[in-house]
Amino acid sequence: MSTPSSATTPAAAVLCRGIEKDFGDGEARVRVLRGVDFAARAGEITFLMGPSGCGKTTLISVIAGLLDPSAGAVELFGQDVNLLPPSERVLFRRRNLGFVFQQYNLLTSLTAAENAAVPLLAAGMKRPEAVDRAKALLVKLGLGNRLDSLPSKLSGGQQQRVALARALVHEPRLVICDEPTAALDHATGESVMELLAGSAIHPERAVVVVTHDSRVLRFAHAVAHMDDGLITDSARQTLST
Amino acid sequence: MNYVALRMLMGDRAKYLGLIFAIAFSTFLLENQSSIFVGIMNRTGSQIADVADADVWVMDPGTEYFEETKALKDTDLYRVRGVPGIDYAVPLFKTNAVFRTAAGNFSSAVTLGLDDSTLVGVPRKMLLGSWERLREPGAIVIDRAGYDRLYTGEPLRLDRLLEVNDRQVHIVGISDAAAPFASFPIIHTRYSEARLFVGPQRSQLSFVLVRPAAGVTPDEMVRRIEAQTGLRARTSGQFRWDCVWYYMGHTGIPINFGITIAIALIVGLVVAGQTFYLFTVENLKQFGALKAIGVTNRRLIGMILLQALTVGFIGYALGTSIAAVFFEITASEIATRGIVLLWQNVVGVGVLMFSVVIFASLLSIRRVLVLEPAAVFRG
Numbered sequence: 001m002s003t004p005s006s007a008t009t010p011a012a013a014v015l016c017r018g019i020e021k022d023f024g025d026g027e028a029r030v031r032v033l034r035g036v037d038f039a040a041r042a043g044e045i046t047f048l049m050g051p052s053g054c055g056k057t058t059l060i061s062v063i064a065g066l067l068d069p070s071a072g073a074v075e076l077f078g079q080d081v082n083l084l085p086p087s088e089r090v091l092f093r094r095r096n097l098g099f100v101f102q103q104y105n106l107l108t109s110l111t112a113a114e115n116a117a118v119p120l121l122a123a124g125m126k127r128p129e130a131v132d133r134a135k136a137l138l139v140k141l142g143l144g145n146r147l148d149s150l151p152s153k154l155s156g157g158q159q160q161r162v163a164l165a166r167a168l169v170h171e172p173r174l175v176i177c178d179e180p181t182a183a184l185d186h187a188t189g190e191s192v193m194e195l196l197a198g199s200a201i202h203p204e205r206a207v208v209v210v211t212h213d214s215r216v217l218r219f220a221h222a223v224a225h226m227d228d229g230l231i232t233d234s235a236r237q238t239l240s241t
Numbered sequence: 242m243n244y245v246a247l248r249m250l251m252g253d254r255a256k257y258l259g260l261i262f263a264i265a266f267s268t269f270l271l272e273n274q275s276s277i278f279v280g281i282m283n284r285t286g287s288q289i290a291d292v293a294d295a296d297v298w299v300m301d302p303g304t305e306y307f308e309e310t311k312a313l314k315d316t317d318l319y320r321v322r323g324v325p326g327i328d329y330a331v332p333l334f335k336t337n338a339v340f341r342t343a344a345g346n347f348s349s350a351v352t353l354g355l356d357d358s359t360l361v362g363v364p365r366k367m368l369l370g371s372w373e374r375l376r377e378p379g380a381i382v383i384d385r386a387g388y389d390r391l392y393t394g395e396p397l398r399l400d401r402l403l404e405v406n407d408r409q410v411h412i413v414g415i416s417d418a419a420a421p422f423a424s425f426p427i428i429h430t431r432y433s434e435a436r437l438f439v440g441p442q443r444s445q446l447s448f449v450l451v452r453p454a455a456g457v458t459p460d461e462m463v464r465r466i467e468a469q470t471g472l473r474a475r476t477s478g479q480f481r482w483d484c485v486w487y488y489m490g491h492t493g494i495p496i497n498f499g500i501t502i503a504i505a506l507i508v509g510l511v512v513a514g515q516t517f518y519l520f521t522v523e524n525l526k527q528f529g530a531l532k533a534i535g536v537t538n539r540r541l542i543g544m545i546l547l548q549a550l551t552v553g554f555i556g557y558a559l560g561t562s563i564a565a566v567f568f569e570i571t572a573s574e575i576a577t578r579g580i581v582l583l584w585q586n587v588v589g590v591g592v593l594m595f596s597v598v599i600f601a602s603l604l605s606i607r608r609v610l611v612l613e614p615a616a617v618f619r620g
Contacts (some may be wrong), residue, residue: 028458066533087537094535105530105617107245111250114245121242122536166534178618 012039012075012128013206014046014063015172019072021058032058035072042077042173045197045207045219050226056210058224060176063208064097065089077173094122098167098194102158102179106151106166112158113138113147116165123170137165139193157188161195168200175200177209181216193219242536246544250551251460256520260513264556264594265468265563267509271502271590272564272582278344278498280580285488286481286578287419288335288351288427292362295450295563296459298480299330299466304447306487307480308422310335313472319469321449326457331356332334335447338438340428341404347390350426354435354445361587363429363448370414375431382414382574387426405438420579475608511592513556514601517549521605525612532614544600545606553598560594561587 009075021033032055038081040046048056061067061075065081074081076096084092098119106115116134121127135147141161151159160180167175181189193216209220217223225233253259279510289307290297299321303311321330334354341347355362355375363372364382376379381403388397401412410430418427430438436445451474453462459476466474475483489495521528528541564582 049296057615057618061618064615066613066615066618088284090537091533093533097535098534099530101530101617103526105526107249107527107530109248109250110245114248118245118531119534121245122531122534122540127244 006012007073013042013077014038014040014208015075016063017073017075018058018061019062019074020070021055021067022070023063032229033062033072036226036229036231038063038224038231038234040174040206040208040222042206043201043203045201045209047217047220047223048208048210048226049212049214049217049223050232051212054226055229056226057147057178060178060208060210063174065093066101090134094119096173097171098111098170098172098175100160100163100167100175100180101176104151104156104163104183105160106159108151111148111150112143112154112162112165115151115162116169118166119170119172121187134165134169137169138162143163155186155188157192158191160184160188164192164196164199171205173205175205175207177207177211179211179213180209181211181213188215189208189213242540242544243547245531246547249527249544250520250548253523254519256516260516260520260552260560261556263512263516264553264598265510265560267505267513267597268557268560268590268594269563270415270505270508270560271593272561273567274498274501274505275586275590276568276582277566277580278494278502279583280577281305281422282485282488283496283608284420284422284579285484287421288353289477289481289484291364291419292333292364292450293476294361295331295452295477297451297453297462297466297474297476299451299470299472299474300447300448304473306484307335308484312442312446312501313446313449314444315446317470317472318394318446320516321451321466321472323495324462324465324469326454326462326465328452328454329359329361330449331359331361331453332446333362333448333450334435334445336435336439336445337425338405338435340391340410340426342391343402346393348387348390348426350387350428351421351423352430352435352438354430354432356450357431357433357527358593360431361452364416364418364427366417368415368417369397372414372416372429374413375429377413378410378412378431379410379434380413381410381434382416383412384416384418384427386420386424386578387428388412388415390424390426390574406440408437410434424529424576468608506593506597509597510600513597514551514604515596516599518553518604518608520548521545521608525608526617528609529612529614529617532609532612533617538610541609542606545609547600549598549602549605550595553594556581557591557594561590605607 016038019033019036024032036059043232049222050056062069096219113131113135116132120130143161180192197219222236224231260558301311301313318332338351339347339349340350368385372382397415399412403410463474463476568582
């Protein structure tokens with residue numbers, strides 16, 4: 001660990017200030033985020049770590065614009081996402097965000113290439129062109145021989161690589177990965193993280209990875225620790241090659 | 242995304258086929274039962290429709306439908322003829338008589354005695370022989386179904402003898418008369434002959450058939466006859482509907498068919514609706530992922546509607562095809578002749594099934610719309 005990152009860094013691609021998030025009303029109200037300040041820079045992988053139930057998933061949901069914060073502001077590349085009307089927020093998300101889910105969430109009836117092409121299809125690209133682009137990316141990710149396989153015919157690692165391709169195919173500016181290695185064995189998790197580090201890092205792209213897998217910590221440029229709805233510690237680190 | 246929607250739909254083969262089967266079965270049952278019902282109801286007035294050369298039927302005010310008549314007085318014919326605007330008015334005697342073959346086969350038959358001089362009401366479509374020969378003594382025209390009933394398995398042949406009320410009659414023609422409500426033979430003969438087929442009765446005039454003069458509409462003719470004679474007059478169309486409503490109100494037919502049609506509708510609505518709803522619920526995570534990726538609610542609604550309309554259309558087309566094949570087969574059967582798949586029923590069932598799939602998809606759409614995309618992060 002080295003230089004602590006500042007939540008107010010001007011160059012931050014993701015900038016959260018004083019994020020609070022409550023669920024429920026009255027006595028049943030639970031405050032999951034209690035004034036979170038968080039930043040992630042473009043060209044880096046930022047890890048968000050912490051125990052189960054500390055609010056990591058809620059925070060990335062707020063960052064992604066999938067949940068509205070109860071208080072505070074989220075800026076993505078200088079744009080306050082919460083000020084956008086819902087329809088524009090969806091379009092913003094489609095253009096600028098890519099997701100890797102813990103359970104992959106691939107469409108079971110589509111082939112690997114078709115799954116990876118979904119963000120392009122959602123953006124209105126013609127299917128042959130979209131699938132061709134997705135195939136090219138899958139080849140880079142080492143799935144050239146499984147392009148037409150259904151998810152049920154792929155291993156967990158292969159499915160996560162398809163999910164990674166889906167997150168990157170439309171060249172988003174922010175990639176959010178939720179526990180990308182949690183459902184994988186250690187070796188496969190390492191390999192997925194290597195691919196993520198090798199393919200997702202781009203000078204204009206930030207990558208936020210939620211994980212509690214400390215074995216993959218070496219892939220992070222910066223690490224923020226969360227506990228009980230707060231960022232308890234932020235640090236930058238130099239990557240080993 | 243239409244492609245994605247269709248792949249999602251067809252990927253779950255069991256539900257996809259189940260949906261198509263439920264809609265096809267429901268469509269077939271609805272079209273089948275509603276067409277048979279209409280066909281049967283149509284038969285209640287088929288002998289009225291067969292009379293092409295009269296537009297108005299005059300009867301005793303107590304006569305409600307074709308099958309059961311209260312006889313008019315013979316003088317009523319002349320009273321009707323005295324109404325201004327009539328081109329011609331002729332008697333029709335309708336009775337049931339029992340006909341027996343030489344081999345001993347017998348059957349009660351709907352017997353229609355036509356005006357001796359004009360033969361108004363004679364069946365125009367003859368399969369064999371000629372209706373003009375009805376002018377011969379003891380001549381009858383029998384319908385194809387009646388002939389088959391009395392001479393089962395034998396070829397059509399003229400001049401065969403039948404016995405009725407101790408009299409001998411001979412067949413001069415075999416007609417293609419429309420099937421009656423009860424599957425009795427239809428026998429046409431002259432009025433004077435028909436009176437001899439049954440025992441002596443004081444009055445035997447069942448109906449007076451009227452053709453209005455040029456320029457007088459059947460409705461106007463009806464008004465004039467009723468005003469001047471006090472008898473009941475109906476246009477052919479009105480009288481056919483009278484028969485339909487009589488059977489609707491006095492038999493269990495509409496209830497029985499109604500139950501079957503309701504079951505078919507429930508099967509379509511519940512099974513198809515529930516299966517489609519389950520299909521959507523089981524795919525909620527996938528829809529959630531699409532939402533998170535940035536697929537708009539509008540696009541998701543479009544995807545679900547496309548899925549619903551696709552299974553709806555395939556199921557409907559399959560069900561209608563099966564119904565068409567069914568009626569194509571039964572149309573050539575004597576017993577079920579005239580009962581056809583009506584285009585109105587096909588269209589009506591189409592609208593109904595379209596409503597069913599739209600209703601089912603609305604339930605599913607609601608689930609997807611209220612789905613929080615952040616749920617995809619919850620594993």
